[in-house]
Amino acid sequence: MLKKRLVGVITVKDGWAVQSFGYRRYLPLGRPECLAENLDRWGADEILVLSIDRSRHGLGPDLDLLRRLGGLGLSTPLTYGGGVRNVADAGAVIQCGADRLCVDAILHSQADVVRSISALVGAQAVIGVLPVARAGDVIQLRDYLSGREVPLGSNHLSLFEARVVSEALIVDWRNEGQRGRFDMTLLEGFPLGGVPLIAFGGISEPGQLRALFANERIVAVGVGNFLAYSEHAIQALKRQSGADSIRPAHFAGAP
Numbered sequence: 001m002l003k004k005r006l007v008g009v010i011t012v013k014d015g016w017a018v019q020s021f022g023y024r025r026y027l028p029l030g031r032p033e034c035l036a037e038n039l040d041r042w043g044a045d046e047i048l049v050l051s052i053d054r055s056r057h058g059l060g061p062d063l064d065l066l067r068r069l070g071g072l073g074l075s076t077p078l079t080y081g082g083g084v085r086n087v088a089d090a091g092a093v094i095q096c097g098a099d100r101l102c103v104d105a106i107l108h109s110q111a112d113v114v115r116s117i118s119a120l121v122g123a124q125a126v127i128g129v130l131p132v133a134r135a136g137d138v139i140q141l142r143d144y145l146s147g148r149e150v151p152l153g154s155n156h157l158s159l160f161e162a163r164v165v166s167e168a169l170i171v172d173w174r175n176e177g178q179r180g181r182f183d184m185t186l187l188e189g190f191p192l193g194g195v196p197l198i199a200f201g202g203i204s205e206p207g208q209l210r211a212l213f214a215n216e217r218i219v220a221v222g223v224g225n226f227l228a229y230s231e232h233a234i235q236a237l238k239r240q241s242g243a244d245s246i247r248p249a250h251f252a253g254a255p
Helices: 032-042 063-070 087-095 105-109 111-121 154-161 206-214 233-241
Strands: 005-013 016-021 025-030 046-051 078-081 100-103 126-135 138-142 149-151 167-172 197-200 218-223
Touching: 005 032, 005 197, 005 233, 016 032, 025 032, 032 046, 032 063, 032 233, 046 063, 063 087, 078 126, 087 100, 087 111, 100 105, 100 111, 105 111, 105 154, 111 126, 111 154, 126 154, 167 218, 206 218, 206 233
Parallel strands: 005 046, 005 218, 046 078, 078 100, 100 126, 126 167, 167 197, 197 218
Antiparallel strands: 005 016, 016 025, 126 138, 138 149
C-alpha cells in the first residue's frame, strides 16, 4: 500500500520564510533554506515552498531561491508554488531543482497554459491550489489577487476532472496559521471524486492527522508554522498520530 505523506510547508514572503495567519498577518522566521534543511533532516515526506507574493507583484517564480535550495543537497522531494505564469516559468522551476510545481492564479484564468505546462512536465508534476472556506452549505473559492470569494463551481474544477493536474491542494485559508483549526467540513461532499487531495491550513494536532489520514481521499497533509519551533516536531506528530498509512518517524543519525 502506498504511504500517505506529511508535507512540511514553508511560506515565503519578500524572500523570507514567515509564519502566516490566514495570509493576512506575518511574523518572520528566517531564511527559507534553514527551514528546508531542518524539514529534510527531521523526516518530512515532502517539502512545499509557497512564495505567496510573486503573482500579486507580477513577478515570476523565485528562481534564485530555488537555486539556493537546489544547492543544499536535499534528499526530500521539493514542490514549489508562486508566480508560475507560463510554460517557460514551469520549465525553469523544474530545471532549478523542484520535483513538482503548484498552479493557482492561472488555474482558473488560463486553462490552456496549464494544459501546456502539464504536457511539458507531466500531469504528475502539477498540483492545483484551491483556497477555500465554507459559507453555510456552500464552499467558496478565494481569489488571492482580487480578494473576492465565489462559489466553487465546475469551471474551477475542469482541469482536475480532466486529469491535467494530479492533485488538489485544499487550503483552509481562513484558519491557516491557527492551531488545530482546519475545517473538516470542507471535505464533506467535496467535488473532484477520484482526484487525490492534500489538506493544508490550521493543522497542528495528532488527532487531526489521524482523522485526515483516515479519509481515503486524502493522500497528504501539509503542516506549516507548527513545524518551525521545535526539533523533531515531525517525528512527534507522526508517532502521536498513530496512523498506519504514513511512513514511520525517523531521526537523522539514528541507527
